[in-house]
Amino acid sequence: MFTYFLHLGSNVGDRKKMLFQAIQHIQVQIGKVVIQSSVYETEPWGLTDQANFYNMAVKVHSTKNPEQVCLEAKAIEKEMQRIKELKWGPRNIDIDLLYCDDIILKTEALTIPHPQIYNRNFVLIPMMEIAGEWMDPVKNMTITELYDQCQDTNEVFILNE
Numbered sequence: 001m002f003t004y005f006l007h008l009g010s011n012v013g014d015r016k017k018m019l020f021q022a023i024q025h026i027q028v029q030i031g032k033v034v035i036q037s038s039v040y041e042t043e044p045w046g047l048t049d050q051a052n053f054y055n056m057a058v059k060v061h062s063t064k065n066p067e068q069v070c071l072e073a074k075a076i077e078k079e080m081q082r083i084k085e086l087k088w089g090p091r092n093i094d095i096d097l098l099y100c101d102d103i104i105l106k107t108e109a110l111t112i113p114h115p116q117i118y119n120r121n122f123v124l125i126p127m128m129e130i131a132g133e134w135m136d137p138v139k140n141m142t143i144t145e146l147y148d149q150c151q152d153t154n155e156v157f158i159l160n161e
Contacts, residue, residue, distance in 0.1 A: 004031070004060040004069060005099040005131060007114070007123050011044065012092040015054035016159070018080065022093050023058060025076040030069055031062025037129040042122035043154040050090045054159065057098070057126035066100045070110045073097060098123065102137040113138055121152040 006026065010018040016039055027033055037057045044050045062069060073095040080093045098114045105112040113136060117123050124147040127134070132144040139146060 002031075002062050002064070002066070002069075002100055004062060004066075004097065005127065005134070006030075006058050006060060006073065007055065007094075007096040007098050007126070008058065009042075009053045009055045009094040009096075009122070010092055011051045011053040012090050018093045019054055019056055021080060022076060022095060025079065026058065026060060026073075026095075029072045029076060030064060031060045033058050033060050035059045035130045037126035039159040040122065040126055040156050041159050042156045045120055045122060045152070045154055053122065055122045055126055055156075057123070057130055059130055066097065066103065066105060066110060066112055067107075069100070070097055096123075098127070099134070099136075102135070104137050118146055118150065119152055121147070121150055121154055121156045124150055124152075125156045 008019050008022050019039060023033055040055050042053045042055050044053060077093055077095055082091055082093050096114055098117055100112050103112055124143060127143045128147055134143050136146060
């Protein structure tokens with residue numbers, strides 16, 4: 001059994017609905033979602049001239065290996081009709097594999113931990129909510145410590161709906 005942390009994001013259409021539909025797909029195609037963060041509204045990162053995102057993090061238990069989980073995440077995005085036109089551009093759903101246990105992996109198709117986690121408040125803040133003491137296997141720091149060192153100045157607000 002593997003423990004995964006996934007990050008979900010949406011800034012097109014009914015953003016909140018998209019996140020919860022993705023969780024339903026994850027439960028069926030990847031594994032049991034054992035905890036999920038609140039939904040956060042976040043400023044766009046990278047390509048800033050677009051609508052704000054809704055983001056959240058989920059912890060998943062799965063028997064699938066990281067490559068299988070990556071493929072399933074992409075399949076879910078496709079099933080949910082994600083269209084990727086621009087890097088960091090608008091999308092109805094985005095599912096990123098952040099961590100798998102304490103595995104460090106770098107292949108052509110997949111890098112674990114996700115290489116941008118250290119630079120993104122919109123990832124670190126939902127992760128802190130569900131796994132603040134999780135130890136990053138590359139930096140040997142907790143998620144909370146990574147957040148404390150993060151240089152990202154974008155705003156992240158918990159959604160109160």
